[in-house]
Amino acid sequence: MTDASPRSGDLCGHAIGVFDSGVGGLTVLRALRARLPGESFVYLGDTARLPYGTKSRETVVRYSLQCAAQLVARDIKALVVACNTASGVALEALRERFAPLPVIGVLxxxxxxxxxxxxxxxxxxxxxxxxxxxxxxxxxxxxxxxxxxxxxxxxxxxxxxxxxxxxxxxxxxxxxxxxxxxxxxxxxxxxxxxxxxxxxxxxxxxxxxxxxxxxxxxxxxASTTADVVHDLLQANGLTNPVFATPRLSLLATDGASRFARVGGVFSGAPLTADDVEVVDL
Amino acid sequence: MTDASPRSGDLCGHAIGVFDSGVGGLTVLRALRARLPGESFVYLGDTARLPYGTKSRETVVRYSLQCAAQLVARDIKALVVACNTASGVALEALRERFAPLPVIGVLxxxxxxxxxxxxxxxxxxxxxxxxxxxxxxxxxxxxxxxxxxxxxxxxxxxxxxxxxxxxxxxxxxxxxxxxxxxxxxxxxxxxxxxxxxxxxxxxxxxxxxxxxxxxxxxxxxASTTADVVHDLLQANGLTNPVFATPRLSLLATDGASRFARVGGVFSGAPLTADDVEVVDL
Structure with a gap:
């Protein structure tokens, strides 16, 4: 977009942040990368605290804010909540805390x-x-x-x-x-x-x-979410120029080797533990 | 035991603490209550952070120390680690931190x-x-x-x-x-x-x-662990007089109603959410 604001223009090259309670969200990452091949991504799987699905609303909101803070610290330009549980309970809290960051859920x-x-x-x-x-x-x-x-x-x-x-x-x-x-x-x-x-x-x-x-x-x-993210980047002048080389960072809060092994099922491509950085929230 | 030391004598009426990552340890609690009908128990299921089985050694040790601290604050006289994962990696750390509290694992x-x-x-x-x-x-x-x-x-x-x-x-x-x-x-x-x-x-x-x-x-x-706990209480003069009325407290770090519903499968008796106190570690 040529009419992007200075702020959004500065952000075009930044990555899109994606988080999930674990590796399942890699199915969403896969759809996002297919739909947005010029974009960089940083994916966080909160493997130390999975699953979110059995946890209370308050706990899921708290964990989601922590995940998002980790990604925001890496200068993301948009946040995709690739976890149905978190999308169901934490979107409002995330939008409020990290405004004006665009936050998109899968739900x-x-x-x-x-x-x-x-x-x-x-x-x-x-x-x-x-x-x-x-x-x-x-x-x-x-x-x-x-x-x-x-x-x-x-x-x-x-x-x-x-x-x-x-x-x-x-x-x-x-x-x-x-x-x-x-x-x-x-x-x-x-x-x-x-x-x-x-x-x-x-x-x-x-x-x-x-x-x-x-x-x-x-x-x-997953694919519907990728369409929504695509349209939102376009509407806000945040799309990365296609000549850029996209980057991919994979973060987990625990167990890089398990993340890589199980994550391979979901991402559609083999992963190794060296591909995964373990972070502490 | 009549030859109990003053310290152990004071502790006889205290509860035995039991913790697990969730509700599975209720199978161990069930065996303990059958073997030690005069004893009181306080059970903690760390449901907010289950499962431990997929988490790293360091994480499981840290969580175990937090669970134990919650139980120690309730004046337990012995601690049973009713979680195989935690029993495999955290016993030494627990014994060191809470000495001279007896700590028994299931492994x-x-x-x-x-x-x-x-x-x-x-x-x-x-x-x-x-x-x-x-x-x-x-x-x-x-x-x-x-x-x-x-x-x-x-x-x-x-x-x-x-x-x-x-x-x-x-x-x-x-x-x-x-x-x-x-x-x-x-x-x-x-x-x-x-x-x-x-x-x-x-x-x-x-x-x-x-x-x-x-x-x-x-x-x-479960039953072998109950035997070990029985012998250890006897050897240390910590057995509760049989005329005492045993108490049972159930604690969870999240989701009392789920704890009650799923826990009923493991404890062999129906539970309701009112039986479960939610605590924050």
């Missing part, structure tokens, strides 16, 4: 994509316990289209399966069936759209799809 | 029971990633009998299954088979003893046993 883009996808107005959401109980997806979807029917279920074993790298085969499908059969019981209100409301779940997408059959649209928020 | 009693149980000198250990990689069980067993053969495997999905309350049926057995088939491959070195090296695993004991068949002895450390 609202996922909700928007689901509302766009459904034809019969019935949407299912699967997520962690914290996300489901907090009701953030339910609220975000209802805000976009209030007459929609929403059913939600926590699927904690999907997180463990994804981290174990067991992403296909009969065990995954049995568990998926147990979780999903009730949500997708035959009948007039059967959902035609499923939101993968946890960043871990996209790696199980094929197994979930095979259990559901072809009549259900599966929405994951 | 050494489990190792001792396994060595006593094996007939062919081949033992398998299943645990969390942190416990297996730290090698604490392997060392504890080797210290008791150095020529023993030990195979170990992390089984993180067992933790998720136990917390979900899915403790029996084909899904559990399929996962158990996938984890255990390799460890128990037929041959002369096939283990005849399995240590459940994570406090979550006793609730899956029947499913594990049905996959292994009747030729493998399953050892869980």
């Amino acid at each position: 609202e883009p996922g909700a928007r994509a689901a509302v766009a996808a459904t034809r019969n107005g019935s949407i299912a959401v699967i997520a962690t316990e914290g996300t489901v109980q907090g009701g953030a997806y339910q609220r975000a979807i209802a805000q976009l289209r209030f007459e929609v029917r929403i059913v939600a279920r926590a699927c904690p074993l999907f997180v463990a399966l994804a981290e174990e790298g067991w992403t296909e085969g009969p065990i995954v499908e049995s568990i998926a069936r147990r979780y999903l059969d009730e949500l997708f019981a035959p009948g007039p209100g059967r959902p035609d759209t499923l939101v993968l409301g946890c960043t871990h779940f996209p790696v199980l997408r094929d197994a979930i799809a095979s259990v559901l059959g072809g009549t259900v649209t599966i929405v994951d928020s | 050494e009693p489990g190792a001792r029971a396994a060595v006593a149980a094996t007939r062919n000198g081949s033992i398998a250990v299943i645990a969390t990633e942190g416990t297996v990689q730290g090698g604490a069980y392997q060392r504890a067993i080797a210290q008791l009998r150095f020529e023993v053969r030990i195979v170990a495997r992390a089984c993180p999905l067992f933790v998720a299954l136990a917390e979900e309350g899915w403790t029996e049926g084909p899904i559990v057995e399929s996962i158990a088979r996938r984890y255990l088939d390799e460890l128990f491959a037929p041959g002369p070195g096939r283990p005849d003893t399995l240590v459940l090296g994570c406090t979550h695993f006793p609730v899956l004991r029947d499913a594990i046993a049905s996959v292994l068949g009747g030729t493998v002895t399953i050892v869980d450390s």
